[in-house]
Amino acid sequence: MGSLPYLAVCGQNIHNYAQDRLQKVSTTAGSNGSATAGRSNGTALNGNGKSTSVPSANGTDPSSSVQLDGSVATTARPATLPPSNGNRAAALPDPPERPGMDAVGDTGSRVPGLDERIMSGEFSDVGSTKERLSRPVRKWLAKDRVTFGRQLALRLARLGRRWQLIASKRMPEASGDIRQIAGQPVFVPLYSLAQTYGPIFRLCFGPKRFVVVSDPAITRHLLASHAANYSKGILSEILDFVMGKGLIPADGEIWQTRRRAIVPSLHKRYIASMIGMFGRCNLKGLSLLEESAGAGQAVEMENYFSRLTLDIIGKAVFNYEFDSLRHEDPVIQAVYTVLREAEYRSTAFVPYWRLPLASSLVPRQQRCKEALKTINTTLDGLVAKCRRLVDQEDDEFEEEFLSQEDPSILHFLLASGDQISSKQLRDDLMTLLIAGHETTAAVLTWTVYCLVLNPQYMPRLQEEVDRVIGDGIPTLENVKELAFTTRVINEGMRMYPQPPVLIRRALKDDVLGGYEVKEGDDIFISVWNLHRSPRLWHQPDVFDPERFNVKGPIPNETTENYRYLPFGGGRRKCIGDQFALFEAVVSLAMLVRRFTFSIGPEAPPVSMTTGATIHTKQGLYVTLTKRSTP
Numbered sequence: 001m002g003s004l005p006y007l008a009v010c011g012q013n014i015h016n017y018a019q020d021r022l023q024k025v026s027t028t029a030g031s032n033g034s035a036t037a038g039r040s041n042g043t044a045l046n047g048n049g050k051s052t053s054v055p056s057a058n059g060t061d062p063s064s065s066v067q068l069d070g071s072v073a074t075t076a077r078p079a080t081l082p083p084s085n086g087n088r089a090a091a092l093p094d095p096p097e098r099p100g101m102d103a104v105g106d107t108g109s110r111v112p113g114l115d116e117r118i119m120s121g122e123f124s125d126v127g128s129t130k131e132r133l134s135r136p137v138r139k140w141l142a143k144d145r146v147t148f149g150r151q152l153a154l155r156l157a158r159l160g161r162r163w164q165l166i167a168s169k170r171m172p173e174a175s176g177d178i179r180q181i182a183g184q185p186v187f188v189p190l191y192s193l194a195q196t197y198g199p200i201f202r203l204c205f206g207p208k209r210f211v212v213v214s215d216p217a218i219t220r221h222l223l224a225s226h227a228a229n230y231s232k233g234i235l236s237e238i239l240d241f242v243m244g245k246g247l248i249p250a251d252g253e254i255w256q257t258r259r260r261a262i263v264p265s266l267h268k269r270y271i272a273s274m275i276g277m278f279g280r281c282n283l284k285g286l287s288l289l290e291e292s293a294g295a296g297q298a299v300e301m302e303n304y305f306s307r308l309t310l311d312i313i314g315k316a317v318f319n320y321e322f323d324s325l326r327h328e329d330p331v332i333q334a335v336y337t338v339l340r341e342a343e344y345r346s347t348a349f350v351p352y353w354r355l356p357l358a359s360s361l362v363p364r365q366q367r368c369k370e371a372l373k374t375i376n377t378t379l380d381g382l383v384a385k386c387r388r389l390v391d392q393e394d395d396e397f398e399e400e401f402l403s404q405e406d407p408s409i410l411h412f413l414l415a416s417g418d419q420i421s422s423k424q425l426r427d428d429l430m431t432l433l434i435a436g437h438e439t440t441a442a443v444l445t446w447t448v449y450c451l452v453l454n455p456q457y458m459p460r461l462q463e464e465v466d467r468v469i470g471d472g473i474p475t476l477e478n479v480k481e482l483a484f485t486t487r488v489i490n491e492g493m494r495m496y497p498q499p500p501v502l503i504r505r506a507l508k509d510d511v512l513g514g515y516e517v518k519e520g521d522d523i524f525i526s527v528w529n530l531h532r533s534p535r536l537w538h539q540p541d542v543f544d545p546e547r548f549n550v551k552g553p554i555p556n557e558t559t560e561n562y563r564y565l566p567f568g569g570g571r572r573k574c575i576g577d578q579f580a581l582f583e584a585v586v587s588l589a590m591l592v593r594r595f596t597f598s599i600g601p602e603a604p605p606v607s608m609t610t611g612a613t614i615h616t617k618q619g620l621y622v623t624l625t626k627r628s629t630p
């Protein structure tokens with residue numbers, strides 16, 4: 001769907017294609033006028049109509065003056081709000097720092113500038129260079145009155161056409177100075193570039209070259225039908241220090257063996273028992289939020305969700321009580337140090353940490369080494385404790401094995417007799433911890449942000465939650481009944497996919513969208529572009545949970561033909577998709593049961609910054625108002 005027009009450009013002159021795309025983009029922009037109008041009259045906060053105001057596909061916040069009713073996105077932090085977290089719920093520990101991460105401005109003055117420059121062709125390398133260079137000579141010869149000169153000009157014109165034809169079969173190429181795209185989340189310029197260069201193009205900045213894919217059919221090829229031809233590439237290199245040969249970075253036989261061992265641990269009984277745990281963790285968090293609401297304090301929701309999901313994943317993976325919602329300790333600090341380092345490495349252009357002695361001489365590398373030591377010691381302790389438990393119990397291991405005392409994934413793996421080294425087990429546990437933590441936190445954060453800006457969906461959401469779960473802790477059956485709540489999360493994941501870009505490397509030569517890729521080529525699949533493509537979605541920048549049929553199946557890459565892939569696709573698809581979706585649905589449901597939310601005029605503007613997932617630049621400060629529920 002939508003891929004055919006994309007693929008049809010393969011043999012077409014890229015200049016024409018770029019022009020064509022530009023026209024289409026501007027037409028689409030025009031047709032979106034009503035949404036823009038809706039935003040500009042400030043209806044989003046009043047709940048009238050389906051207007052929205054989320055950071056747009058080019059990463060700017062087009063409705064910044066409107067999304068927060070003219071005050072938030074454009075207002076600098078007022079003097080009354082301390083520069084740190086003075087307005088945050090007192091009970092919540094400070095959010096972790098994000099050193100060294102790139103940010104995009106909310107008003108985005110830099111970004112439109114970049115858009116214009118991209119469209120002006122500044123970064124372009126299209127058409128034939130030989131043709132371009134020979135053009136003045138040809139023109140000069142054509143003016144010649146002597147037949148010989150004109151014949152030569154004709155020959156050159158014919159040659160020029162051949163050169164152009166050959167050039168048109170080369171993958172479109174965007175090139176330039178790496179500094180042009182530094183300083184903003186990588187998926188932001190990729191969106192603008194895709195508008196110009198199409199669904200597949202090569203991005204060349206300095207020595208770095210990537211193929212950028214924004215097309216459903218090519219994505220299916222990469223993730224599903226030809227997945228064996230592609231590895232995780234740079235991702236394995238970046239994540240090696242923390243995940244080693246864990247499931248996310250691993251490839252080949254190790255990946256296959258570990259996936260086979262771990263997937264069965266997330267069975268139906270396990271998921272059902274986790275839902276109860278999600279509810280209990282949420283109750284703890286909600287009591288803190290009630291304190292803040294009572295005191296009239298705004299709550300930084302990204303920090304809140306990050307801690308909530310850390311508590312949940314700690315229990316789920318190795319039965320560890322982080323209790324990060326209530327307190328700070330060295331293990332929690334260590335987890336965040338390592339997470340931030342992984343994000344920092346994924347966005348840094350120079351891998352200086354590979355230099356000899358970097359881990360001893362560079363302070364942040366020293367901190368990271370220390371943090372890893374703390375985490376490894378904790379994990380070793382948890383593994384030893386769990387082993388003792390397994391040795392003592394005489395439960396028969398069966399397909400849906402679940403210990404009542406410790407229903408964690410670690411327990412399942414040890415009880416299954418899985419013979420692995422302690423290093424591999426640590427890699428697996430760290431991978432699950434990281435994979436399952438900030439992804440879910442980011443989904444919840446951005447979904448709440450979308451709801452704040454689109455309160456017209458709150459009555460339907462709250463009616464469903466009131467009817468299905470009331471004040472209780474949801475069960476698996478309840479969660480399945482929360483169809484609209486699920487669509488709200490589905491739409492939140494469309495607008496803010498986590499991660500926004502998937503990374504692959506070609507293990508052998510292949511043909512993608514009609515163009516050759518060579519062994520070793522690095523590939524970025526821009527999920528952000530797919531989810532926000534005006535070719536694939538009606539009003540892609542509008543938050544509209546009703547775009548997915550509430551009575552239909554839960555949307556995923558298969559039902560949506562690879563234009564929507566919140567959990568990836570093919571053999572490397574997320575193994576925690578069900579876990580995560582239920583966790584997000586339970587958390588959102590329990591939150592909206594108790595509160596309505598808004599963003600006060602004194603809150604800092606909401607804008608994006610990225611590492612592995614999309615973060616807010618200055619937090620998401622939300623004022624919670626307690627509901628008087630039936």
Ligand code: HEM
Binds near residue numbers: 436574579
């Ligand atoms: C809303 C939350 C989550 C989102 C949006 C998400 C998203 C994703 C995506 C897009 C991938 C595919 C990456 C790729 O193809 O390169 C992935 C892989 C993975 N996810 Fe998740 N995930 C979430 C939660 C979880 C949870 C809770 C767990 C564990 C309990 C988990 C474990 C994994 C693992 C182990 C992989 C690697 C699978 C493989 O390569 O075989 N994820 N996730």
